[in-house]
Amino acid sequence: MDPTAPNSGGGAAADATGPTNTTVTLPPLTLRDVPRLPSALASPSPSPVVPNPISRHPYFHPPSTFYISPGDVSLRHAFFDLASASPSPLLAYRRAGPRGDLAVDPARARAALVTCGGLCPGLNTVLRELVVGLHELYGVRDVFGVAAGYRGFYGGDEDHVRLEPAAADDWHKKGGTVLKTTRGGFDLGKIVDGIVSRGYTQVYAIGGDGTMRGAVAIFQEFKRRGLNISITGIPKTVDNDIGIIDRSFGFQTAVEIAQQAIDAAHVEAVSAVNGIGLVKLMGRSTGHIALHATLSSRDVDCCLIPEVDFCLEGKGGLFEFLYERIKKKGHAVVVVAEGAGQELIHRTDDQKREQDESGNIVFLDVGPWLKSELGRWWKREHPDELFTVKYIDPTYMIRAVPANATDNLYCTLLAHSAIHGIMAGFTGFVPGPINGTYSYIPLEDIAVAKNPVDVNDHKWAWVRSVTNQPDFLMSQA
Ligand SMILES: Nc1ncnc2c1ncn2[C@@H]1O[C@H](COP(=O)(O)OP(=O)(O)O)[C@@H](O)[C@H]1O
Ligand SMILES: O=P(O)(O)OC[C@H]1O[C@](O)(COP(=O)(O)O)[C@@H](O)[C@@H]1O
Numbered sequence: 001m002d003p004t005a006p007n008s009g010g011g012a013a014a015d016a017t018g019p020t021n022t023t024v025t026l027p028p029l030t031l032r033d034v035p036r037l038p039s040a041l042a043s044p045s046p047s048p049v050v051p052n053p054i055s056r057h058p059y060f061h062p063p064s065t066f067y068i069s070p071g072d073v074s075l076r077h078a079f080f081d082l083a084s085a086s087p088s089p090l091l092a093y094r095r096a097g098p099r100g101d102l103a104v105d106p107a108r109a110r111a112a113l114v115t116c117g118g119l120c121p122g123l124n125t126v127l128r129e130l131v132v133g134l135h136e137l138y139g140v141r142d143v144f145g146v147a148a149g150y151r152g153f154y155g156g157d158e159d160h161v162r163l164e165p166a167a168a169d170d171w172h173k174k175g176g177t178v179l180k181t182t183r184g185g186f187d188l189g190k191i192v193d194g195i196v197s198r199g200y201t202q203v204y205a206i207g208g209d210g211t212m213r214g215a216v217a218i219f220q221e222f223k224r225r226g227l228n229i230s231i232t233g234i235p236k237t238v239d240n241d242i243g244i245i246d247r248s249f250g251f252q253t254a255v256e257i258a259q260q261a262i263d264a265a266h267v268e269a270v271s272a273v274n275g276i277g278l279v280k281l282m283g284r285s286t287g288h289i290a291l292h293a294t295l296s297s298r299d300v301d302c303c304l305i306p307e308v309d310f311c312l313e314g315k316g317g318l319f320e321f322l323y324e325r326i327k328k329k330g331h332a333v334v335v336v337a338e339g340a341g342q343e344l345i346h347r348t349d350d351q352k353r354e355q356d357e358s359g360n361i362v363f364l365d366v367g368p369w370l371k372s373e374l375g376r377w378w379k380r381e382h383p384d385e386l387f388t389v390k391y392i393d394p395t396y397m398i399r400a401v402p403a404n405a406t407d408n409l410y411c412t413l414l415a416h417s418a419i420h421g422i423m424a425g426f427t428g429f430v431p432g433p434i435n436g437t438y439s440y441i442p443l444e445d446i447a448v449a450k451n452p453v454d455v456n457d458h459k460w461a462w463v464r465s466v467t468n469q470p471d472f473l474m475s476q477a
């Protein structure tokens with residue numbers, strides 16, 4: 001049999017004798033392109049094309065395959081249903097990476113780097129790689145750090161610090177951000193005025209969903225004013241709540257550190273009579289950290305995330321389940337994401353309205369609430385049985401650490417992808433891995449793309465198989 005001969009029909013051939021090839025026609029492909037700088041689009045003569053200086057770099061000897069071809073794209077979805085009667089059109093993004101010709105002259109570039117929002121492991125690695133990459137790869141000499149988030153753009157001279165590779169050398173070993181970060185302070189007019197008055201030609205905004213929404217507003221203001229300034233957003237969120245990209249940097253480090261809290265909770269629980277170890281982990285609107293920490297620990301009996309409702313009391317409720325688990329094993333470990341169960345916690349009208357400086361809703365503390373509700377229930381239902389809850393809240397410990405090796409590599413590729421894209425004349429974009437391929441995604445798509453845990457896919461089923469937990473929805477209390 002000829003292994004290359006096409007089979008007719010769309011489905012896989014039912015041939016048990018060996019592999020077969022089936023030729024199929026894919027739906028049309030839509031390129032979701034990123035914007036370009038006005039000078040890169042100018043007609044009749046776009047900005048001068050500058051050969052990429054990497055070609056003259058003493059240590060790089062880039063072969064022709066080194067540069068990304070103008071036609072290179074990556075696909076949003078890596079798997080398809082060939083049997084689908086009405087397949088969706090395929091969505092593609094530009095592949096990230098160095099281009100042979102630049103639309104920006106590095107000698108005239110003046111870069112501003114800013115970090116906004118909460119901390120995340122790897123922020124300093126991204127900063128280091130931006131500073132080193134701009135200097136060493138492209139020969140950009142004017143690289144500045146803007147202090148303390150977006151508000152730094154309209155601060156004084158002390159908020160704009162020249163950054164050199166020698167000073168950045170060991171930043172990847174430090175947690176936090178050397179530039180400092182803040183929430184709030186987003187005054188669009190003042191920010192863009194500050195960017196213009198300092199002569200910045202390119203802005204690298206490193207932050208989460210709020211920062212990306214801010215970067216979209218800045219990008220649109222650049223367009224409205226007809227400015228030839230580019231902006232890129234580098235996605236940061238320890239919660240992993242930004243969509244489209246495979247994951248955000250620092251997330252894996254945070255999951256790794258969370259193991260220590262779960263291990264401690266487990267030791268406390270097994271060493272007590274009827275012991276429960278309760279761990280609260282970050283995750284404002286998504287439960288990725290709790291879910292991944294649960295999957296990798298295997299000591300967890302129950303994982304509670306914002307995406308899944310649960311009830312506490314009655315048959316089918318959480319507390320009955322924990323009681324049964326303790327009767328069976330002698331102890332139980334519970335991991336709860338900070339955004340879980342918020343609708344169950346009583347809050348005053350003032351508390352309902354409370355927001356942080358960036359407008360994020362302030363949550364009530366689910367950990368102590370759960371501990372006290374459980375204690376009250378146990379005392380009422382099982383007054384003669386000993387019972388202990390040990391509560392661990394590692395809070396900032398999981399994010400105020402340096403990135404692990406995997407996240408450090410990821411941060412390097414993100415930073416370099418951002419620089420390559422800016423130098424190619426792209427703007428209003430975010431670099432990020434899609435199915436493992438680094439790509440350029442429009443900022444405005446990223447700013448609205450959420451990434452909740454999909455409780456209908458295999459991962460949540462995997463959690464159930466690891467914890468053996470039911471849905472806690474059947475309260476008959
Ligand atoms: N819708 C928005 N438009 C403009 N700026 C925003 C918006 N949301 C948040 N920001 C600004 O982005 C910055 C970071 O936002 P924040 O929510 O604190 O952190 P993160 O970016 O990590 O989600 C803050 O300066 C905040 O004011
Ligand atoms: O740093 P703060 O203001 O205490 O905020 C804590 C929050 O920051 C986070 O770590 C993530 O925040 P971001 O919006 O900055 O990504 C949440 O998990 C947590 O609720």
Ligand SMILES: [Mg+2]
Nearest residue numbers: 117208209210
């Ligand atoms: Mg956020």
